[in-house]
Amino acid sequence: xxxxxxxxxxxxxxxxxxxxxxxxxxxxxxxxxxxxxxxxxxxxxxxxxxxxxxxxxxxxxxxxxxxxxxxxxxxxxxxxxxxxxxxxxxxxxxxxxxxxxxx
Numbered sequence: 001x002x003x004x005x006x007x008x009x010x011x012x013x014x015x016x017x018x019x020x021x022x023x024x025x026x027x028x029x030x031x032x033x034x035x036x037x038x039x040x041x042x043x044x045x046x047x048x049x050x051x052x053x054x055x056x057x058x059x060x061x062x063x064x065x066x067x068x069x070x071x072x073x074x075x076x077x078x079x080x081x082x083x084x085x086x087x088x089x090x091x092x093x094x095x096x097x098x099x100x101x102x103x
Contacts, residue, residue, distance in 0.1 A: 051093040069094035
């Protein structure tokens with residue numbers, strides 16, 4: 001098995017065997033990649049005050065399931081993940097409700 005080793009004189013990365021003297025130059029200087037993705041429910045990131053935004057479109061085709069109010073604002077997901085499909089988020093415009101949902 002080859003392990004990463006630095007050639008300090010030539011300033012290059014090598015892969016070297018610990019049992020014999022075999023060494024080979026690394027194709028890439030990256031040894032380890034730690035990719036972290038945060039899975040956060042996007043509905044929790046939406047603030048209820050968004051229902052008062054006059055620039056957002058409104059609909060009466062999707063009534064609130066919580067209070068029955070007919071009007072809701074909606075907007076598209078801002079997810080940066082390529083694997084996510086386009087998703088619409090709805091927020092109830094009733095002042096006492098502010099329920100959030102997606103379809």
